[in-house]
Amino acid sequence: MADTLQRILDGKVIAIVRGISSKDMIQTVQALKDGGITCVEVTFSLKSEEQSLDTLKSIRMIKEHFGDLVAVGAGTVLTPENVYRAKEAGAEYIISPNVDEGVIKATKRLGLVSIPGAVTPTEVITAYNWGADMVKLFPAAALGLPYIKAMMGPIDGIPLTAVGGVDASNYGDFINIGCVGVGVGGNLVNKKLIEAGDFAAIKKLALEYGLK
Secondary structure (H helix, E strand, O other), rough: HHHHHHHHHHHOEEEEOOOOOHHHHHHHHHHHEEEEEEEEEEEEEEEHHHHHHHHHHHHHHHHHHHHHHHHHEEEOOOOOOHHHHHHHOOOOEOOOOOOOOHHHHHHHHOOEEOOEEEOOOOHHHHHHHHHOEEEOOHHHHHHHHHHHHHHHHHOOOOOEEEOOOOOOOOHHHHHHHHOOOOOOOOOOOOOOHOOOHHHHHHHHHHOOOOOO
């Protein structure tokens, strides 16, 4: 777990893969990796069990194909059951949009990195006390840099990531105020580009973060 946590901290950017078919997954992750981004979160869908199974298939494919070259995690994890399923598929970290004691504790029990989502200082501290390794502030852009910077004053010992509305133009702003990393979704993992097979464009977007 310590190694995975360090890889996330070193990687700075977690690419959030949402709504991408498993058939396009390897090429998508390869393009991200070629652009310097080596942490990938594959999100669960709440719409259907079929889509959840596709998430698990994608996680398994990424882990088997890239091994330790890419740190793969599961996102939008709302139940302990999905923590277990993600672990079995090969997920190394668990990300949620909320603070849930059962999810955090199941994650830690399985030796995975826990990254729940929070908005308020109370939520951040509660998540950390329950065992979270870091806490994501979501939606970060809507909260704003002044809010996040002010929050960091009394809780500067808790690693925070910024997710929601982050792109290459403002990524550095969140890092500069003290966030340990960011999560980036559609601004990086562009669904239209992937469906068009333009993986070179995905690599180009990844390169904009200057990690390679």
